[in-house]
Amino acid sequence: MGKIERYDISEEWAHSGIIKAGNLYFIGYCVGNIGQDIEAQVNGAIDHMEKRLATVGLGLENVVQMDCLFRDVWNIPVMEKVIRERFNGKYPVRKSIQTNFAHVGGPDGLQFQLDGIAYSEE
Numbered sequence: 001m002g003k004i005e006r007y008d009i010s011e012e013w014a015h016s017g018i019i020k021a022g023n024l025y026f027i028g029y030c031v032g033n034i035g036q037d038i039e040a041q042v043n044g045a046i047d048h049m050e051k052r053l054a055t056v057g058l059g060l061e062n063v064v065q066m067d068c069l070f071r072d073v074w075n076i077p078v079m080e081k082v083i084r085e086r087f088n089g090k091y092p093v094r095k096s097i098q099t100n101f102a103h104v105g106g107p108d109g110l111q112f113q114l115d116g117i118a119y120s121e122e
Helices: 039-056 073-087
Strands: 004-010 015-021 025-029 063-070 093-096 114-118
Touching: 015 039, 025 039, 039 114, 063 073, 073 093, 073 114
Parallel strands: 063 093
Antiparallel strands: 004 015, 015 025, 025 114, 063 114
16 A cells, blocks of 8 residues: 545644545545535535545545435435436445534534545556
């Protein structure tokens, strides 16, 4: 295995947004459009993931696994609709988890977060 590379580093949060280990890229804490409705937040999280992937020359088609965190897991059908629109049939495996986010804004704030793994042949 090659070296481990870290990108999108936040010293404040002690966090790397994306880590390359071998041919796998681990993408964490993708969120967006916080405070808006669930569909906007799912799209915002996917936008965030897509931007991070672009920094290493990858796209959504490289995503092989996603962990989808919801404040209300009954919003899964909304996420599925957005995934159908955004992933063009190249769907990753995924799991959905309900959680209480430790985030400013409480129940009116963060509703959805994505973490994922992408693959590259390079």
